Amino acid sequence: MKAVFNHCNINVTNLEKSITFYQKALGLTVVREKEASDGSFKLVYLTDCEASFQLELTWLKDHPQAYELGENESHICFVVDDYEAYHQLHQDMGCICFENEAMGLYFIHDPDDYWLEIVPQK
Template sequence: MKFKFAHNNFNVLDLEKSMAFYEKALNLKEVRRKEKPDFTLVYLGDGKTNHTLELTYLKDRKEKYNLGENEFHLAFAVENMDEAHALHEEMGCICYENKEMGIYFISDPDGYWLEIIPA
């Protein structure tokens, strides 16, 4: 029996705001969508790998999600760290930097952390 990664999921409160963030911050684009009466699933891809990020929008949800201590994250490798850092600094979404390791984290509109690492 063989398994392979399919996607990761984040639940979001404002689907359009989240999609705009992920496109601007990480150049992720919608690759497919599933609409149901109570929820919408949008899958974002990087155009290079088959892995996707599923954004789940529960239409009746109004309260923020409890992310605990936010010890989990997704990591994204980038060729030009200086250019990426400048973009994320302009967006105001950098939430933690470890200059010694040469990495930093950004936070999406719902508070999920995303690690940025050199390719």
């Protein structure tokens, strides 16, 4: 038996704002979309064009309020090829929310305050 990662889902309040953030901050691209026939939800899948793993953004029509993220201890990690350039980009975007220089990593947060860990390629 074998299980393979496929995707991770996060719910977002503003789909276009989230797509723009992930495109600009991490270079992700939209690979597919699915919309409910009644317009109640829309799914957008993003990829880095290298791994088979995808990020699924879910927008729900009847949920315009912010999502309760608890203590926000969960996160998605991205390995970047040019740590300094990404750090500067994220600093310019104002989305860095935590840095641990001793460990050589930092976190950014998306428009819905999901945390994303950024680590250098080894």
